[in-house]
Amino acid sequence: xxxxxxxSTTPCGSAEPxxxxxxxSWTLTDHxxxxxxxxxxxxxxxxxxxxxxxxASAYVEMDLRRFLTMSTGRPWRLDFPAxxxxxxxxxxxxxxxxxxQGDLAVEITLAFGADDVLHGxxxxxxxxxxxxxxxxxxxxxxLPEMVGEKVTIPQVLYNNNPSAATDRIVPKLGVGPxxxxxxxxxxxxxxxxxxxxxxxxxxxHLSFLSFPSYVRRADGMVQYGALGAVRKERLTLVATSGxxxxxxxxxxxxxxxxxxxxxxxxxxxxxxxxxxxKSYAWSWGRHTRPGHGFRELVRTGRRLFNEEGAAPLxxxxxxxxKRAALDDRWTVAGAAAGYVKFNAGNAFGASxxxxxxxxxxxxxxxxxxxxxxxxxxxxxxxxxxxxxCRRAVDFYLWGSVTPVRGLRMSTYWLEEGRWSAxxxxxxxxxxxxxxxxxxxxxADIIGLFRAHGESVPAAWVAALRDSANFFATGILPTGLxxxxxxxxxxxxxxxxxxxxxxxxxALVKAHHITGDxxxxxxxxxxxxxxYETHARTFDRPFAHSxxxxxxxxxxxxxxxxxxxxxxxxxxGEERYRAWAEVAVDWLLTFVYVWNxxxxxxxxxxxxxxxxxxxxxxxxxNHHVDVFFPVSELWDFGRLVGRSDYTELAERMIHAMxxxxxxxxxxxxxxxxxxxxxxFFPTNWQARGTSNTWNPSWVIAQVLxxxxxxxxxx
Numbered sequence: 001x002x003x004x005x006x007x008s009t010t011p012c013g014s015a016e017p018x019x020x021x022x023x024x025s026w027t028l029t030d031h032x033x034x035x036x037x038x039x040x041x042x043x044x045x046x047x048x049x050x051x052x053x054x055x056a057s058a059y060v061e062m063d064l065r066r067f068l069t070m071s072t073g074r075p076w077r078l079d080f081p082a083x084x085x086x087x088x089x090x091x092x093x094x095x096x097x098x099x100x101q102g103d104l105a106v107e108i109t110l111a112f113g114a115d116d117v118l119h120g121x122x123x124x125x126x127x128x129x130x131x132x133x134x135x136x137x138x139x140x141x142x143l144p145e146m147v148g149e150k151v152t153i154p155q156v157l158y159n160n161n162p163s164a165a166t167d168r169i170v171p172k173l174g175v176g177p178x179x180x181x182x183x184x185x186x187x188x189x190x191x192x193x194x195x196x197x198x199x200x201x202x203x204x205h206l207s208f209l210s211f212p213s214y215v216r217r218a219d220g221m222v223q224y225g226a227l228g229a230v231r232k233e234r235l236t237l238v239a240t241s242g243x244x245x246x247x248x249x250x251x252x253x254x255x256x257x258x259x260x261x262x263x264x265x266x267x268x269x270x271x272x273x274x275x276x277x278k279s280y281a282w283s284w285g286r287h288t289r290p291g292h293g294f295r296e297l298v299r300t301g302r303r304l305f306n307e308e309g310a311a312p313l314x315x316x317x318x319x320x321x322k323r324a325a326l327d328d329r330w331t332v333a334g335a336a337a338g339y340v341k342f343n344a345g346n347a348f349g350a351s352x353x354x355x356x357x358x359x360x361x362x363x364x365x366x367x368x369x370x371x372x373x374x375x376x377x378x379x380x381x382x383x384x385x386x387x388x389c390r391r392a393v394d395f396y397l398w399g400s401v402t403p404v405r406g407l408r409m410s411t412y413w414l415e416e417g418r419w420s421a422x423x424x425x426x427x428x429x430x431x432x433x434x435x436x437x438x439x440x441x442x443a444d445i446i447g448l449f450r451a452h453g454e455s456v457p458a459a460w461v462a463a464l465r466d467s468a469n470f471f472a473t474g475i476l477p478t479g480l481x482x483x484x485x486x487x488x489x490x491x492x493x494x495x496x497x498x499x500x501x502x503x504x505x506a507l508v509k510a511h512h513i514t515g516d517x518x519x520x521x522x523x524x525x526x527x528x529x530x531y532e533t534h535a536r537t538f539d540r541p542f543a544h545s546x547x548x549x550x551x552x553x554x555x556x557x558x559x560x561x562x563x564x565x566x567x568x569x570x571x572g573e574e575r576y577r578a579w580a581e582v583a584v585d586w587l588l589t590f591v592y593v594w595n596x597x598x599x600x601x602x603x604x605x606x607x608x609x610x611x612x613x614x615x616x617x618x619x620x621n622h623h624v625d626v627f628f629p630v631s632e633l634w635d636f637g638r639l640v641g642r643s644d645y646t647e648l649a650e651r652m653i654h655a656m657x658x659x660x661x662x663x664x665x666x667x668x669x670x671x672x673x674x675x676x677x678x679f680f681p682t683n684w685q686a687r688g689t690s691n692t693w694n695p696s697w698v699i700a701q702v703l704x705x706x707x708x709x710x711x712x713x
Contacts, residue, residue, distance in 0.1 A: 026088055026095050029053070030116040035284060037110060037118055039064070039095055041088045046097070050118075050141075050206070050284055057199060059206050059284045062142045068122075069138045069238065070102050074267070075250035076136035076243040078180075078230050103132055104270070115303050118282045124241075125275035135268040137276060138225075138240035141208060142233075146197035150538065151229055152294040154190045154589040155616040156183055158552045163497060163543035164619065165550035169258040171619055172247050173229055182228030182238055182245040184253070185212040186596035187622055187682040189615075190301035190589060193229055193237050196293025202286055205293030207300050208237040211279040212594060215242075215268075220600030223265055225278060241276055242266025253683050257549065257620050263683075291537035295585040302644075305593035309612030311654035315710045318657045322703035323376060325673030326369055329696050330388060331356065333414045336399075337391040339369040340414070341696050343671070356414040360396060361434030361502075362547060363555075363627050363697035367396065367441035371448060372703045378452045379711075386454070393445060396438075397463045402430075404489040406470030410434050421487065429484040429492045433545055433559075436502030439467045443509035461513065468510035471503040472522045479529035483544060497544035498534055498556030501563055508566040520570070527563050527579075535560060535582055542586070546618050553618030554590040557583055558629050565629075565636050577640055584633065584645065590616040591652070592624065596681045602688025604679065607667075609690075611681045613648075613655030622684035625677055626656045626701050631708035638712075653709055656702050659690060668692040673699065 024041040038049040046064035051057075064086065071077040084100035094111035101124075109121045124137045150159045156171050164170035173181050185191045192209035214224045226240045243266035246252040253263045268276060283300045287293050313321070329339040338358040359365045370392040377385025400408040400419060407430055409419040421428040442464055449456050474489065476482055481500025482491035507523035510516065534542050534556070542556030561583035568576035595612050598605035614624035630652050637645025659676055661669040667676065667690065675698050676690040685691075 024088065026090070028095060028110065028112055028118075030112040030118075031114070032116060035112070035116065035118065037095070037112075039088050039097065039110075041086060045083050045086050045099075046088065050282065052285055055199075055202075055286075058144070059204060060141050060143060064097070066142055067108075067139055068099075068101055068106060069136075069140050069240075070104065070124075071136050072102070072132065073134050074264070076240070076267070077250070078140070078232060078236070078238060080140075103128055104135075104137070116283075117300060117304065120280045120282070121277060122280070123275050123277040124270070126270040126272055129272050131272065132270045133267075135270055136240055136243045136266065137268070138238060139278075139280060140230075140239075141206070141237045141282070143195060143197075143206070143235045143237065146195075146235065148196075148198040148290060149235065150196050150291065150293065151235070152194040152196075152297060152589065153181065153183065153228060154188050154192070154297070155622060156187060156619055157181055158294075158541040158589075158619065159538060161552050161619050162540055163550075163552055168550060168620065169247075169254075169260060170551050171254060174231065174248055178231065178248045180228065180230035180238075180245040180248050180250075182226045182230065182240060182243070184226050184242075184244060184683060185210055185224040186687070187684070188227060189592040189611075190297060190305070191227060191594065192297050192301055193227055194294050194297035195229070195235065195237065196287070196291070198290060203288070203290045203293060204284070205287055205296045206237075206284040207282065207297045208239070209281040209283075209297075209300065209304060210239050211281070211304075212596065213278060214597055216597075216600075222597050222599050224596070226266060239278065239280060240266065241268055241278065254622065255683060256685060289537075291539065292582060292585075294538070294589060295582065298585045298588050301593050302588075307594055307610075307612045309595070309651050309655045310608070310610040310658050313654070313657035313660065313662075315653070315706050317662075318653070318660065318702060318706045319376075319710065321660050321662060321673035322699055322706070323372075323673070325671065325675075325699045326372060326703060328671055328673075329369065329699065330373075331358075331414065332391075334417075335395065336412060336414060336417075337388070337395045338366050338412070339392065339696055341365055342694065355416075358396075358412040358414070359434075359696070360400070360408075360410055361431070361437035361441075362410075363437070363695075363701065365696045365700060366392065367438055367445065368700040368704055369696060371441055371445050372700060372707060374445060374448055375707055375711075378448070378454070389445065393442065393460060394457075397459060402487055404470070404487070406466035406468075407485060407487070407489055408435060408438070408467070410438075422484070424484065424492060427492070428487055430487070431484045432481050432500040432503050433483070433555075434502075435467070436471070436500065436504070436506045436559075439464060439471075439506035440502060440509055442467075443506065443513050446513050447509075464510050464513060465516075468507055468514075468516075468519050471507055472519065475526070478533075479526070480533065481526070495544060496533065496540070498530060498542040498560060499545045501530060501545070501556060501559035504530065505559055505563050505566060508563065508570065512566075512570065523563070524567065527567060530560055530563070531579055535579065535586075538586070546621065549618045549620040551618050551620045553621075554587055554615055555618070555627065557587045558627070561587060562629055562632060565632050568636075568639065580636060581640075581642075584636070587615070587628070588648075591628070591648075592616075592681070598681075598688035603690065604681070604688045607658075609658055609679065610655065611679075613652040614679065614681075615652075622682045623678040623680050625679070626675070626698055628652060628701075630656075630705040631712070634709050635712060649709065653702075653705055660702075669694070675699070675702065
């Protein structure tokens, strides 16, 4: 067992056989005598039982024959061929099960590690003289009948993705007997599946993790295992040697937004004498709050996978390159002044998105870059940067007004000299997310100027007040803010979602700038509604905050964390710490704790790209990008004494130094400091590649967080 991560060389609990002659029982317990594994050997095979000390009913109790799945031919099936010659023995700290299944000989080794997680290694060997082709093998845990069941598959499935738009193809486990979602290991930032349910009023959870491993084929292609859940007679957690399932359909992969494609990957050829070996881990127990069981998967994943990740650049180098990219985006055209969203280095071809324009909000564009420019200028005594920030803010506040006081446009088209909002269903809509972000950036600029003794125009504070007043009154009957407003100030929809959270953060910051207690009171009331809607039970996880998706996404969770973080900083109330911590754990289900390997010749392999520390986007967008509240996570860890958070934030900002152009032509860019929006470690788009889509937020996010962390140090 020494090859198991975190394995122990000391027996945990009893592993001696007991029971009558025709039924031999074997038991293992973890070091705290909490989790129990029982194997019962019988003439017909055996039983596997996972339980907890002091609890009457088991978490898993199943025929050992249904622990091992095997099929041959296509499509693969969740079949359980009969086992032969089942034997259980003790080997040091482990229990070892040997048996035959079909044409394969199987050996299972199980032991609790020093991390109190049950580790398992399963080897399938071809003892015959004939190659076995189109083989799919794996293990399964069949769960009991459940109440209040929630399944979490990181980046892929959150309580069956209840907010995902029904007119789009989005990962779903389904509710019928043929539902199933089994994904490639490289699609899972934490390679595990978590299920939680209610047992007699007690919240329970069970996590099934797979240690990713791959086979490199003769053509250089990499084939990983797969992990997920299938509904057969009961909900069953499944790990396969590679074959996948999407929404109940075997051999189908999710390849782009709302697009799937058939795949023949994942099948094995097992030559005579050859074997296939996979390692797994399981953890189970009680937790305190219904809906928060996914947090145990996050904790277990971080214990089992603790890769350092890449750090190709220092913070000073990151800041230097991103500053060069910022300077390239500065534009003055007549009265207009700001930072263009795209430059000539965009390689996506002609489109209206390449027409020069200034965009405000949406992950930090224009005014967040203005904050970065001023921060650098104030630190280096470069007045030209401070003045650029002033001009950018003044132009936005002068030109973006609408007939509704406190409501502003989102985009300025330089060649046409016109302002516009976002287009939704043929109507112009002011996005509450984009507008809320912009007002957060304005508040941050005001705060930065005040901290350095710079004069702040009264018009800036007045504009912040106007927007805060609008946010405070533009609330739906649900107690939430709408995803957007029409130009007359009415809600664009009554959709229940987390898209409006940036406007709540703006209210918190407006209170900080103006001292107006009404803003604080309104923000706290709104935050309570968002907590009850999304985070108290996660029946409806954070959703509908991304620009190009309509589903569960990390971005809504980001702004709930920021809201709780800001409220904690202002009030010190313990509940906001608790809210921020659960939001961080939910966000961390999107963050890679391990690094996938790529096909030979793949650009990410050639450039030694590491996914560790990179966040994904949503259940509809399975790529990674640099959008994450890195510096706020760093500071939150400092505020509450969580060094693990500050260490993670450090790891993330250094990981995001990858992909930055440090010389002409690197990563497909001619300009220094440019960076792609998306890197593809999964089969979503072209795995092992990155794009050259370079909106200005990619500059703003990395520069902002690197600067703040360096300054805080």
